[in-house]
Amino acid sequence: MHLNIHGPRSRRDRLFGFVAALAVSAVALVGCSASSPAASSTGPLKIGISLSLTGDFSDSGKAAQRGYELWASVINKSGGLLGRQVKLSIVDDASSPVQVVTNYTNLITQDKVDLVFGPYSSLLTVPASRVASRYRYAFIEPAGGGPSVFDQKLTNLFFVQPAPTTKGGDVFANYILSLPANKRPKTAGYAKLDDPFSAPIAASIQKRFEAAGIKTVYDQTYPAETADMTPIMSGMAAANPDVVVGGSQEADAFAQIKAMIQLKFNPKWLFESNGANSPGDFPAAVGANTEGVFSSADWYADSTIAGSTKFISDYIAKYGGDAQKIDPTSAEAYSAGMLLDEVAKKTGKIDNATIITTLHTGTWPTLVGNLSWNQYGAPKGAYLLIQWISGKLTTVFPSATAQHAPMAPKPHWAG
Numbered sequence: 001m002h003l004n005i006h007g008p009r010s011r012r013d014r015l016f017g018f019v020a021a022l023a024v025s026a027v028a029l030v031g032c033s034a035s036s037p038a039a040s041s042t043g044p045l046k047i048g049i050s051l052s053l054t055g056d057f058s059d060s061g062k063a064a065q066r067g068y069e070l071w072a073s074v075i076n077k078s079g080g081l082l083g084r085q086v087k088l089s090i091v092d093d094a095s096s097p098v099q100v101v102t103n104y105t106n107l108i109t110q111d112k113v114d115l116v117f118g119p120y121s122s123l124l125t126v127p128a129s130r131v132a133s134r135y136r137y138a139f140i141e142p143a144g145g146g147p148s149v150f151d152q153k154l155t156n157l158f159f160v161q162p163a164p165t166t167k168g169g170d171v172f173a174n175y176i177l178s179l180p181a182n183k184r185p186k187t188a189g190y191a192k193l194d195d196p197f198s199a200p201i202a203a204s205i206q207k208r209f210e211a212a213g214i215k216t217v218y219d220q221t222y223p224a225e226t227a228d229m230t231p232i233m234s235g236m237a238a239a240n241p242d243v244v245v246g247g248s249q250e251a252d253a254f255a256q257i258k259a260m261i262q263l264k265f266n267p268k269w270l271f272e273s274n275g276a277n278s279p280g281d282f283p284a285a286v287g288a289n290t291e292g293v294f295s296s297a298d299w300y301a302d303s304t305i306a307g308s309t310k311f312i313s314d315y316i317a318k319y320g321g322d323a324q325k326i327d328p329t330s331a332e333a334y335s336a337g338m339l340l341d342e343v344a345k346k347t348g349k350i351d352n353a354t355i356i357t358t359l360h361t362g363t364w365p366t367l368v369g370n371l372s373w374n375q376y377g378a379p380k381g382a383y384l385l386i387q388w389i390s391g392k393l394t395t396v397f398p399s400a401t402a403q404h405a406p407m408a409p410k411p412h413w414a415g
Contacts, residue, residue, distance in 0.1 A: 044087040045080070045350065047072075048107030048116045050128060055095025060329050061120045064143060065090060067333025068117060070311075070318055075337065081344045086337075089113055093124060100124045104131040115352065117336050120329065122146035122165075122197075129157050138355040139377075140339055142332035146197055150378045156356050157377035160336045161298050162369045164378050168296045169201040169245070171385040172271045173208045175397040175406060176243065185209075185242030185269060189218035191232055191256055192247035201273040202247025209243075217241050222252075229255040230262065237265035250275040254285040261289055261413045268409035270294060277386060279324045279393055290388040292410030297386050298368035299331040300393050304401060307338075307367055328368075335366035 049068060052061030072086045080086055089111055093100040100119055107113045108131070118141020119128050125144025129152065132139040139157045145165035149157070163170070176184060188209050192199040199221060210216060218239035220232050233256055236244060244267040246256050253275025260266070270293050276282050277295035299305070301312065301323035311334060312323045342365070343358045344350045363372045372380050385397035389404050396406040 043084065045084040045115070046087050046089060046111070046113040048089045048091075048104070048111060048113035050091050050093045050100050050103035050107070050119045050124070052095040052120050052124070053090075053092040055093075057095040057120050057124075060143065060327070061095070063327035063329035064120050064333040066315070066319060066327075067142070067330035067335075068337065070315055070330070071334045071337030073318065074314055075341060081340060081350055082348065084350075093119060095121075095124070097124050097127050100128045101131055104128050108132075108135045108137060115340070115350070115355070117333070118142060118144060120144075122149050125149050126152065129154055132156060136352060138352045138359075140336045140355075140359075142336050143329055145379075147200075148196075150376050153376045155360075155375055155377075156352075158339070158359050158371075158373055159377050159379055160332050160339065160366065160368065160371065162371065162379055162381035162383050165197055166200040166204065168273050168383055169205040169247075169271065171296050171383050171397060172245075172294055173205045174382070175385050176214075176269070177208065177212055178397075184212070185214055187215050187217045187239075187241040188243045188245060189236045189239055189241035189267075190216065190220070190245050190247065191229075191236060192219075192221040193249055193252050194221050194223050195249070198247040198249055198273055200247070202245045205245050205271070214243070226252065227255070229259040232256075233259035233263060233265065236260075237263045240265075241267060243267060243269040244271070246270075246272040246275075248272050248274050250278065250281060254282070257286050257289060257293070261286075261415065264413070266410065266412050270410055276388070277393070282388075283391070288391075288414035290391065291414070292388060292407050294385060294387045294396075294406075296383040297328065297393070298383055299328045300386065301326060302392060302394065302403070303367070303384075304395065304403065305367055305369065306365065311367055331367045335368050335371075338366050339364055339371075 051065050052058050068088060072088050075081060076085050089107060091103045093103050116132055116137050118125055118139055120143040122144040125141050126148050129139045133154045133156050140160060142160040145159045145161055190202050190206050192202045206216060218236050218241060222232055246253055253272040272295050276293045277297045279300055283290050315326055343355050347354050347358055363370045369381055384395050386393045387396045387407060389407055395401055395403045
């Protein structure tokens with residue numbers, strides 16, 4: 001989840017209605033459907049991918065590119081898939097849902113790739129997945145988990161994260177409601193960014209909290225252009241809830257926390273749906289005031305999931321840098337490739353029909369957890385609850401995978 005949205009890019013991506021409408025029209029103009037060719041058993045295995053290498057989603061698009069290319073290099077060094085070297089054909093969609101339709105249509109009908117992987121964002125995944133469905137291609141995609149993706153009811157699609165993105169707060173609600181009644185918060189406040197990904201995360205938590213008797217004492221939804229969060233958080237501070245839930249992207253999460261620090265308002269529990277799950281951007285924005293803040297994630301540098309250590313080692317060997325700067329989108333894209341490898345090992349085949357049929361059964365290990373999906377590609381799992389403890393993101397819930405017990409109440413702001 002991955003969620004973690006960095007600056008202008010948006011893990012729980014914003015939808016732009018008028019652009020999406022253009023994309024739907026573009027899909028409608030694509031020619032008659034055709035059957036997917038079975039992947040030939042000799043020669044390179046060609047995989048087509050459209051990514052946002054320019055435009056609004058370019059940072060995340062490039063992170064996905066690194067993940068895909070790392071997986072291809074690792075699998076090729078080990079002999080390829082079923083003895084075939086993987087060849088990626090990556091084209092730029094400029095963050096445009098119209099261009100993404102053209103790209104996937106050309107990859108399938110002109111370049112005749114054997115398989116495809118998905119782009120970045122729900123905005124682009126919706127029209128892209130329709131093209132793939134039209135041509136009966138499997139559509140394994142790491143970064144489009146909004147409701148619009150699954151509402152299409154496509155059986156060829158598989159989202160490579162633990163759960164739909166709007167479920168990112170469920171694990172925090174699970175944790176709070178697992179506490180004995182006398183140790184739970186009594187009151188809650190909600191600050192929600194008005195977009196189709198952030199607000200529903202907080203709203204889902206609110207619904208469950210209210211059903212459990214946790215009283216809502218403050219509930220404010222603010223527009224995306226809100227730069228100064230002080231008025232909103234002043235109202236929050238006046239209400240003084242035990243737990244604050246931010247249905248946020250990144251910049252507004254940072255602004256919420258900065259306003260709380262200035263107001264000297266320190267809730268006992270603080271959850272931010274995004275922003276706080278960025279290992280680099282969050283401490284850079286709020287300094288030493290990360291301690292005790294909760295968020296959710298599927299992968300981060302200190303993840304205990306099997307294969308993570310090798311992924312980090314291979315990533316640094318190929319791209320340099322350090323583990324804390326690896327974008328989770330790279331791990332999600334890498335995990336898309338892992339699924340292909342698992343299907344090939346299980347079935348001895350790697351054609352589209354086999355991929356679709358096989359992934360609809362069983363559970364599949366990846367860097368973002370053991371995945372399974374409903375008939376329309378929505379994952380059945382849950383994100384990890386993470387918390388900043390001793391200056392590091394740490395898994396604290398569920399207990400089976402926790403690296404540390406949750407810290408509560410939250411320490412006072414460092415100032």
